[in-house]
Amino acid sequence: xxxxxxxxxxxxxxxxxxxxxxxxxxxxxxxxxxxxxxxxxxxxxxxxxxxxxxxxxxxxxxxxxxxxxxxxxxxxxxxxxxxxxxxxxxxxxxxxxxxxxxxxxxxxxxxxxxxxxxxxxxxxxxxxxxxxxxxxxxxxxxxxxxxxxxxxxxxxxxxxxxxxxxxxxxxxxxxxxxxxxxxxxxxxxxxxxxxxxxxxxxxxxxxxxxxxxxxxxxxxxxxxxxxxxxxxxxxxxxxxxxxxxxxxxxxxxxxxxxxxxxxxxxxxxxxxxxxxxxxxxxxxxxxxxxxxxxxxxxxxxxxxxxxxxxxxxxxxxxxxxxxxxxxxxxxxxxxxxxxxxxxxxxxxxxxxxxxxxxxxxxxxxxxxxxxxxxxxxxxxxxxxxxxxxxxxxxxxxxxxxxxxxxxxxxxxxxxxxxxxxxxxxxxxxxxxxxxxxxxxxxxxxxxxx
Amino acid sequence: xxxxxxxxxxxxxxxxxxxxxxxxxxxxxxxxxxxxxxxxxxxxxxxxxxxxxxxxxxxxxxxxxxxxxxxxxxxxxxxxxxxxxxxxxxxxxxxxxxxxxxxxxxxxxxxxxxxxxxxxxxxxxxxxxxxxxxxxxxxxxxxxxxxxxxxxxxxxxxxxxxxxxxxxxxxxxxxxxxxxxxxxxxxxxxxxxxxxxxxxxxxxxxxxxxxxxxxxxxxxxxxxxxxxxxxxxxxxxxxxxxxxxxxxxxxxxxxxxxxxxxxxxxxxxxxxxxxxxxxxxxxxxxxxxxxxxxxxxxxxxxxxxxxxxxxxxxxxxxxxxxxxxxxxxxxxxxxxxxxxxxxxxxxxxxxxxxxxxxxxxxxxxxxxxxxxxxxxxxxxxxxxxxxxxxxxxxxxxxxxxxxxxxxxxxxxxxxxxxxxxxxxxxxxxxxxxxxxxxxxxxxxxxxxxxxxxxxxxxxxxxxxxxxxxx
Numbered sequence: 058x059x060x061x062x063x064x065x066x067x068x069x070x071x072x073x074x075x076x077x078x079x080x081x082x083x084x085x086x087x088x089x090x091x092x093x094x095x096x097x098x099x100x101x102x103x104x105x106x107x108x109x110x111x112x113x114x115x116x117x118x119x120x121x122x123x124x125x126x127x128x129x130x131x132x133x134x135x136x137x138x139x140x141x142x143x144x145x146x147x148x149x150x151x152x153x154x155x156x157x158x159x160x161x162x163x164x165x166x167x168x169x170x171x172x173x174x175x176x177x178x179x180x181x182x183x184x185x186x187x188x189x190x191x192x193x194x195x196x197x198x199x200x201x202x203x204x205x206x207x208x209x210x211x212x213x214x215x216x217x218x219x220x221x222x223x224x225x226x227x228x229x230x231x232x233x234x235x236x237x238x239x240x241x242x243x244x245x246x247x248x249x250x251x252x253x254x255x256x257x258x259x260x261x262x263x264x265x266x267x268x269x270x271x272x273x274x275x276x277x278x279x280x281x282x283x284x285x286x287x288x289x290x291x292x293x294x295x296x297x298x299x300x301x302x303x304x305x306x307x308x309x310x311x312x313x314x315x316x317x318x319x320x321x322x323x324x325x326x327x328x329x330x331x332x333x334x335x336x337x338x339x340x341x342x343x344x345x346x347x348x349x350x351x352x353x354x355x356x357x358x359x360x361x362x363x364x365x366x367x368x369x370x371x372x373x374x375x376x377x378x379x380x381x382x383x384x385x386x387x388x389x390x391x392x393x394x395x396x397x398x399x400x401x402x403x404x405x406x407x408x409x410x411x412x413x414x415x416x417x418x419x420x421x422x423x424x425x426x427x428x429x430x431x432x433x434x435x436x437x438x439x440x441x442x443x444x445x446x447x448x449x450x451x452x453x454x455x456x457x458x459x460x461x462x463x464x465x466x467x468x469x470x471x472x473x474x475x476x477x478x479x480x481x482x483x484x485x486x487x488x489x490x491x492x493x494x495x496x497x498x499x500x501x502x503x504x505x506x
Numbered sequence: 507x508x509x510x511x512x513x514x515x516x517x518x519x520x521x522x523x524x525x526x527x528x529x530x531x532x533x534x535x536x537x538x539x540x541x542x543x544x545x546x547x548x549x550x551x552x553x554x555x556x557x558x559x560x561x562x563x564x565x566x567x568x569x570x571x572x573x574x575x576x577x578x579x580x581x582x583x584x585x586x587x588x589x590x591x592x593x594x595x596x597x598x599x600x601x602x603x604x605x606x607x608x609x610x611x612x613x614x615x616x617x618x619x620x621x622x623x624x625x626x627x628x629x630x631x632x633x634x635x636x637x638x639x640x641x642x643x644x645x646x647x648x649x650x651x652x653x654x655x656x657x658x659x660x661x662x663x664x665x666x667x668x669x670x671x672x673x674x675x676x677x678x679x680x681x682x683x684x685x686x687x688x689x690x691x692x693x694x695x696x697x698x699x700x701x702x703x704x705x706x707x708x709x710x711x712x713x714x715x716x717x718x719x720x721x722x723x724x725x726x727x728x729x730x731x732x733x734x735x736x737x738x739x740x741x742x743x744x745x746x747x748x749x750x751x752x753x754x755x756x757x758x759x760x761x762x763x764x765x766x767x768x769x770x771x772x773x774x775x776x777x778x779x780x781x782x783x784x785x786x787x788x789x790x791x792x793x794x795x796x797x798x799x800x801x802x803x804x805x806x807x808x809x810x811x812x813x814x815x816x817x818x819x820x821x822x823x824x825x826x827x828x829x830x831x832x833x834x835x836x837x838x839x840x841x842x843x844x845x846x847x848x849x850x851x852x853x854x855x856x857x858x859x860x861x862x863x864x865x866x867x868x869x870x871x872x873x874x875x876x877x878x879x880x881x882x883x884x885x886x887x888x889x890x891x892x893x894x895x896x897x898x899x900x901x902x903x904x905x906x907x908x909x910x911x912x913x914x915x916x917x918x919x920x921x922x923x924x925x926x927x928x929x930x931x932x933x934x935x936x937x938x939x940x941x942x943x944x945x946x947x948x949x950x951x952x953x954x955x956x957x958x959x960x961x962x963x964x965x966x967x968x969x970x971x972x973x974x975x976x
Contacts, residue, residue, distance in 0.1 A: 401607045446611070
């Protein structure tokens with residue numbers, strides 16, 4: 058069985074699964090129950106001067122029967138007295154010495170940072186995470202994402218904390234920025250020992266159409282909140298990978314953003330995360346989800362011949378290229394497995410209206426738009442369908458016209474029914490190469506004719 | 507015009523049918539959304555083609571999923587004005603649901619009927635604002651008043667409809683929506699035809715059928731009950747006073763076996779028995795604790811058998827003269843009946859009824875043709891009550907009222923199924939009286955097609971290009 062333990066900038070954890078700084082890591086009682094359930098670490102909900110929260114404070118997007126595809130909140134940092142939190146941190150570390158307890162912090166003045174860091178470290182924190190990401194409430198007070206959006210300020214405050222801290226300092230970044238590299242590099246320049254991202258995305262989750270008030274509603278009004286949950290994973294993956302590819306980023310990364318299961322975690326780790334932090338999935342289903350996360354990741358590593366989760370870190374980074382380096386000669390086409398097809402013809406509608414008009418339902422399909430066909434290509438004959446479930450409702454692909462866009466395979470409800478098959482070898486032709494060789498102009502442009 | 511309350515006041519508060527609750531009750535909002543979310547929204551969907559009225563099923567289901575329930579009902583009603591009752595009475599298992607692509611995937615098909623019931627019930631609930639507006643009707647001028655008539659396309663026409671069953675109701679409703687005057691003549695005290703008098707109560711109770719009729723009336727349809735065409739009103743009067751006549755008269759009396767002992771107590775025609783059970787408290791016709799025989803193998807026979815079983819019959823046996831495969835009743839309905847405890851005797855031909863000295867029914871002698879259920883020969887099936895469900899007579903007599911209208915060898919009125927046109931250019935017909943007895947949804951399709959044909963015919967040049975969403 059693969060070794061799941063990690064060493065994150067000196068913070069040791071029995072596995073890479075940490076609770077993110079949020080309601081699931083709000084109290085000692087919760088964190089201890091999480092550790093009992095299997096979580097390897099927790100980033101304590103942000104400490105600072107306690108605040109007063111509003112009610113309500115969470116909103117969610119459901120999609121086609123799936124609850125909480127996207128989630129947002131207008132909750133702020135801890136509303137509990139600092140002394141209570143510190144006492145509980147001490148208790149947790151006393152009972153769970155091998156688990157990672159990182160404390161999220163947010164305050165304003167240099168002196169406040171000094172006091173806060175000292176008291177947290179005295180309480181036994183294994184590390185500190187600077188909350189430069191919260192996009193609501195705290196940023197209006199000059200904290201949270203207002204710091205994360207100013208690389209110079211971020212670097213300066215990080216440097217202050219490094220003066221005071223004996224334990225590793227992680228900087229948690231906001232995605233509400235043009236280029237994630239700017240604050241990421243600033244954090245490293247300020248001396249950060251690690252990065253954590255993404256914090257939530259500035260958002261309005263929805264509008265109550267009866268009251269005509271945005272959600273989550275606080276009396277007669279609402280405000281923008283922080284977006285998270287499964288829907289934000291692609292954005293987070295991109296930002297994690299961007300930092301992981303950057304040579305100036307020399308510190309480990311803790312990946313955050315829509316991680317709900319071991320597959321999500323494995324993807325973050327493969328794109329450069331050393332640990333992963335989870336919040337929304339725990340808020341949805343509870344701490345128990347970590348059991349499958351551990352089991353699934355471990356099994357995945359075993360099946361792929363990796364003895365440690367450390368071997369997976371960044372393994373997908375070489376597979377990322379800039380667009381200009383992609384193979385222009387690589388060609389795939391859609392193939393429909395007539396025996397699996399149920400005849401819903403969603404691929405036909407999607408291809409006709411949303412893609413490249415190459416999937417048809419009969420040899421005399423009158424819907425074929427002539428402009429979709431390059432001169433000289435003839436329609437392929439309709440394949441013989443025998444004994445298929447859907448009979449004559451099985452569509453067929455005019456392969457010479459198929460651009461290999463994937464859309465049909467993406468909308469097909471039956472797994473494995475539409476596959477994308479490679480029809481070319483590696484060509485090595487890229488846009489960058491065409492530019493360098495002066496072949497980048499395709500006929501039919503502005504200055505032709 | 508009859509209000510719903512007035513219609514309901516003609517129904518006895520206590521009726522046998524009320525003992526039978528809905529088999530497929532209406533969905534809650536959450537249930538409807540959960541089911542609607544499952545729909546794949548197929549392109550060129552096979553469920554649409556399987557529906558005789560070609561409702562755009564994926565669209566109405568998607569609208570439920572997005573919370574647009576009124577829009578959903580509108581999508582249904584555009585194609586099927588009686589979508590409310592069809593949702594409950596359609597044999598969806600052999601129509602839309604049977605065509606659902608999920609069947610090919612061995613997954614539970616979408617419960618289209620129940621979703622349709624949800625949408626149409628919500629949209630026609632008491633207190634809802636009217637869903638369908640007259641298209642150009644408000645501006646139509648009566649025929650002869652030439653002012654404004656060119657503005658609104660064709661002039662307002664008057665149509666008389668004979669029989670207040672689903673075919674006439676659909677035809678009249680769509681005509682009213684186009685701004686025409688539609689008057690239905692019904693010889694019974696209650697309108698609705700089989701929807702009111704003949705549908706199995708666990709699918710549709712009489713009060714729900716009347717609810718739908720009140721809704722159709724609110725579209726601008728007039729219904730005169732207790733008026734028999736051919737007796738109270740002559741065909742020639744209708745031809746003179748109206749621009750067109752629609753015959754939606756359905757079927758007639760139950761067919762008799764014509765075997766010894768049939769005349770006497772204990773033996774009922776199936777549809778007559780169902781009507782009595784639906785509209786009244788049984789007076790000596792209750793199957794409770796009785797040994798019931800149902801003669802026939804069609805859906806009416808299965809309905810009666812199932813209803814008797816549910817109403818507390820001691821035993822219910824269907825008697826059918828051929829094999830199971832030859833039965834015209836649906837397999838899923840027979841399965842439902844079997845679950846209620848109904849037995850089936852096949853290859854048995856009724857020979858004579860047996861009665862005791864007082865004349866009370868004691869048994870039915872049948873001739874068994876096959877050895878599959880014992881030796882061939884005659885056998886007596888003991889019984890206290892018999893329902894004969896071997897068909898209904900045709901309403902060909904009405905044809906004689908209208909010159910040019912003919913009947914075929916089966917006694918059905920001859921009409922073009924696409925338009926309802928008969929041999930008389932002013933007379934149209936649809937529903938059971940032209941097809942010999944099909945589903946409610948077929949009658950609705952017929953009525954709708956005639957309404958659209960008439961509208962197209964009468965439309966002025968401006969409306970000539972109007973296309974219907976068929």
